[in-house]
Amino acid sequence: xxxxxxxxxxxxxxxxxxxxxxxxxxxxxxxxxxxxxxxxxxxxxxxxxxxxxxxxxxxxxxxxxxxxxxxxxxxxxxxxxxxxxxxxxxxxxxxxxxxxxxxxxxxxxxxxxxxxxxxxxxxxxxxxxxxxxxxxxxxxxxxxxxxxxxxxxxxxxxxxxxxxxxxxxxxxxxxxxxxxxxxxxxxxxxxxxxxxxxxxxxxxxxxxxxxxxxxxxxxxxxxxxxxxxxxxxxxxxxxxxxxxxxxxxxxxxxxxxxxxxxxxxxxxxxxxxxxxxxxxxxxxxxxxxxxxxxxxxxxxxxxxxxxxxxxxxxxxxxxxxxxxxxxxxxxxx
Numbered sequence: 001x002x003x004x005x006x007x008x009x010x011x012x013x014x015x016x017x018x019x020x021x022x023x024x025x026x027x028x029x030x031x032x033x034x035x036x037x038x039x040x041x042x043x044x045x046x047x048x049x050x051x052x053x054x055x056x057x058x059x060x061x062x063x064x065x066x067x068x069x070x071x072x073x074x075x076x077x078x079x080x081x082x083x084x085x086x087x088x089x090x091x092x093x094x095x096x097x098x099x100x101x102x103x104x105x106x107x108x109x110x111x112x113x114x115x116x117x118x119x120x121x122x123x124x125x126x127x128x129x130x131x132x133x134x135x136x137x138x139x140x141x142x143x144x145x146x147x148x149x150x151x152x153x154x155x156x157x158x159x160x161x162x163x164x165x166x167x168x169x170x171x172x173x174x175x176x177x178x179x180x181x182x183x184x185x186x187x188x189x190x191x192x193x194x195x196x197x198x199x200x201x202x203x204x205x206x207x208x209x210x211x212x213x214x215x216x217x218x219x220x221x222x223x224x225x226x227x228x229x230x231x232x233x234x235x236x237x238x239x240x241x242x243x244x245x246x247x248x249x250x251x252x253x254x255x256x257x258x259x260x261x262x263x264x265x266x267x268x269x270x271x272x273x274x275x276x277x278x279x280x281x282x283x284x285x286x287x288x289x290x291x292x293x294x295x296x297x298x299x300x301x302x303x304x305x306x307x308x309x310x311x312x313x314x315x316x317x318x319x320x321x322x323x324x325x326x327x328x329x330x331x332x333x
Contacts, residue, residue: 081103104157158255
């Protein structure tokens with residue numbers, strides 16, 4: 001944890017979720033007071049250990065207004081939203097309402113209450129199919145699934161909000177992984193769809209064989225290539241983004257975007273091998289069909305975040321796997 005200047009009340013939507021709970025912990029350690037707004041549909045009450053829980057929906061305008069009037073947060077970190085690509089293809093309207101329309105309620109409240117810094121949890125999926133080996137923020141926005149469309153829509157709304165004086169940053173995550181090194185919080189999705197916990201559970205005998213979706217992609221070994229970034233590094237990046245926004249000229253709107261990844265790609269097969277080495281036994285796995293909406297390769301250039309935010313990820317794939325293994329073992333005790 002670095003020395004942060006973020007202080008006072010900070011509204012964190014989705015703060016009971018995987019990334020949100022790590023952000024709340026980082027905020028509390030920095031001396032801020034996180035206020036977690038979460039429905040607990042996907043999040044967990046046990047993960048709200050730093051600050052107050054306001055249970056409710058970010059699309060509930062009356063509740064959001066009450067929170068602003070009561071706590072007067074001048075910083076908003078918006079992580080609430082659905083995240084499953086496959087589900088978004090089956091039910092796109094659900095994602096456009098929950099992720100896009102409801103976010104506009106929060107953005108409107110932030111404008112009315114003259115919020116000084118608004119940080120949005122976006123995704124590298126807005127880029128769609130990669131046009132270069134390392135994807136930069138200037139890459140064309142061409143989402144190939146409704147989940148990514150819903151995130152790109154919020155980015156556009158934040159761009160429009162600059163005309164009302166809102167200062168915001170959209171953080172385009174690559175693949176979040178790992179868990180809190182202190183063992184207090186970690187990944188606990190229902191259903192779980194992320195590679196590291198699924199593969200670790202398979203290796204530990206906590207579930208059946210891992211299904212690797214696709215082995216015929218145009219990559220070196222035929223499996224998808226992804227950029228993995230530790231969830232605690234992501235949490236630190238949110239604080240860095242808030243600090244950066246607060247340094248911008250007051251009274252003038254601004255929106256910018258930043259990739260958050262490691263800058264290195266690993267194939268699914270490589271990750272499975274590394275997890276097997278960490279656990280001390282091979283990961284049982286089988287190969288299935290490609291998932292609709294998946295890109296063959298998503299690896300980010302993080303030079304802009306390093307330069308402007310002063311952020312560099314410190315925890316590589318080995319630590320991500322170690323922390324995931326420790327967390328998954330703790331969950332079944």
